[in-house]
Amino acid sequence: MAKLLKLIQNENMKLYKRLGTWIMIGIIIIAVLGIGVFSKFFMDSGENTNWQQRLEAENLQLERQLEESPFQSAGEAYVTKQIAINNYRIDQDIPPLHSQSLWGFMIDTTNLTGIIALFAIVIAGGMVASEFSWGTIKLLLIRPVSRTKIILSKYITTILFALFSMVSLFLFSFLIGSVFFGLEGAEDPYLVYNEGEVRERNMISHIIGLIGFNSVDLLMMVTLAFMISTVFRSSSLAIGVSIFLLFTGPQVTQLLSSYDWAKYVLFANTNLQQYTNGTPLVEGMTMTFSIIVLLVYFILFTLTTWVVFKKRDVAA
Structure with missing residues (x-):
């Protein structure tokens, strides 16, 4: 365990020494600020x-x-x-939520998880492939550490970057929202309709839940990009394929939703909000079903990554 933690520490040091990493974080913050400026100065203040x-x-x-x-x-x-x-x-x-309020603004910024997914895919796509392209993979593997710990440390580092970005998004959206819109209405609850009765829920937990729901797609696409990067040793292929699927996968799956077999497609199951805020994409789907399908894909991606990296001949 100590060796794994040391590897994770080293990977994080390498990641956050790159200027590009901080540019990504900066873009997220600027995007939050941009939404705040637009909501504050360009939206109808009489909405509520x-x-x-x-x-x-x-x-x-x-x-x-x-x-x-x-x-x-x-x-x-x-x-x-x-x-x-x-x-x-x-x-x-x-009163209903609106964009010119703290909670309404924070809910709007949860849509920025798509940008975070994009950046996390870029990190995942280059995490392993770059070691091969730079020729540093041999130096990495001569250490007295198993390949399993090496590949696991890289994957955990990628996930930690995504988590750090999510936390940054939440904190900066709260800070900027508080500055622009104040704390008026901060005590207002989120309303849910359950079993024929309207109930109040904590708004912060609802916003965290929205980020969590949006993170499912992020986790699966990052894992896919990481697998492609490991299998093909090409960061451009991993990033290109993953980004293409990130933006086109849900739309294509929507077109195929009339077929029963479409419920087994990855992108038919990544949006778990379909069970809380609407109807399932394919009739008969349940949240339990989608979670099981996601777990199968996740195991398939991670197992493929581990087997290929374990058997990889770095001299080839």
């Missing part, structure tokens, strides 16, 4: 004015839709949930 009347009008429209439209069960459940939450807001005097 007369919100009670707006919600009452929205409920009337939703109730009319329930009476006139033959909703499927999922659509009817969504409309019922929205009406209940709107009524609860009116009764308890809890």
Whole structure:
């Protein structure tokens, strides 16, 4: 364990000595600041004015839709949930979230996890392949440390970078949101509709949950990029393929959703929010099913990485 920790420390030192690593972190911070400036100075400040009347009008429209439209069960459940939450807001005097508030701004910035995934893929794609291209892999393997610990230290370092980026995103979004929008409404809860009843949840835990949901896609794509980097010893191939799949995989899977076998595709399962904020991509899918599918893919990617690196002839 001590040797593994030392390897992780060394990998982190190499990673954070690179100017490119800090440029990535800087871009995340600048993106958060940019969203804050846009929300503060360029969005309609009257978004939450007369919100009670707006919600009452929205409920009337939703109730009319329930009476006139033959909703499927999922659509009817969504409309019922929205009406209940709107009524609860009116009764308890809890205004809806909007971008010009601390929590609304922080929820908007959770979309930046896509940028973090992009940067983590770049790190993962070069983590192993760069050792081969620079010729330093032989120096690395002559150490009295097993190859398993070497490849594990590199993977953990990549995940730690992604985690550090996520924490930075959360902290800077809170700081910038507090400066731009203040702490007014910070005590407001997040409302959920469960078993026919509206319940209040802590807003910070909800935001952390959103980041966690978005991190599932990140984890799988980073693991895929790491595997390609190890198998083919090409950082450009690992980065290119992973980024291509990151942006096109969900769209292609959506087109294939009419086929039952599509539920076994990786990208049909990475969005776990489909079980909390909508309907499954393919009928019959459950969160347990998606978690099992994700675990199978994760084991396949990591096992392939380990076997190839373990058997790799560095002289070749």
